[in-house]
Amino acid sequence: xxxxxxxxxxxxxxxxxxxxxxxxxxxxxxxxxxxxxxxxxxxxxxxxxxxxxxxxxxxxxxxxxxxxxxxxxxxxxxxxxxxxxxxxxxxxxxxxxxxxxxxxxxxxxxxxxxxxxxxxxxxxxx
Numbered sequence: 001x002x003x004x005x006x007x008x009x010x011x012x013x014x015x016x017x018x019x020x021x022x023x024x025x026x027x028x029x030x031x032x033x034x035x036x037x038x039x040x041x042x043x044x045x046x047x048x049x050x051x052x053x054x055x056x057x058x059x060x061x062x063x064x065x066x067x068x069x070x071x072x073x074x075x076x077x078x079x080x081x082x083x084x085x086x087x088x089x090x091x092x093x094x095x096x097x098x099x100x101x102x103x104x105x106x107x108x109x110x111x112x113x114x115x116x117x118x119x120x121x122x123x124x125x126x
Contacts, residue, residue, distance in 0.1 A: 009039045016048060026051050032059040037106055066102055073098040 008030070016026065028034075028043050035058050046052035060066055081094040 008034045008036060009042070012039065013042075013048075016051065026054055028054050028056040028058070030056075030058050032061055034058050035060055037104075040104075060102065060104075065105075066100075069100045069102040070098070073100055 012028065012034075019026070040056070040058065042048060043054040043056045046054075048054060077098040078095040079097045081092045081096045082089040083092050084090070
């Protein structure tokens with residue numbers, strides 16, 4: 001049976017363990033499969049002994065709450081996303097930018113995490 005984000009945390013932690021000693025900084029980027037409480041806590045709260053806080057970008061499900069947060073971003077913060085093909089810029093119908101203030105419910109309901117949770121918000125293609 002497939003489970004969303006199956007073993008992402010274990011695989012990520014194992015990958016961190018085998019990085020060469022010279023690696024001093026890592027980043028984590030994933031689609032919505034990695035939108036998992038345990039994984040986000042480890043990267044955001046600096047629970048990895050070697051790398052501490054790991055900057056990350058993880059996709060989120062487009063819920064009603066997330067749509068409200070996106071709608072609150074000022075129009076001037078959004079920019080057209082273009083794709084360059086053979087030297088020509090083509091419109092994609094998508095936009096990028098806009099700092100969306102969105103904190104997951106599980107983090108907002110935690111007294112410890114709601115005050116100091118280091119989510120910078122979502123910034124990316126909508």
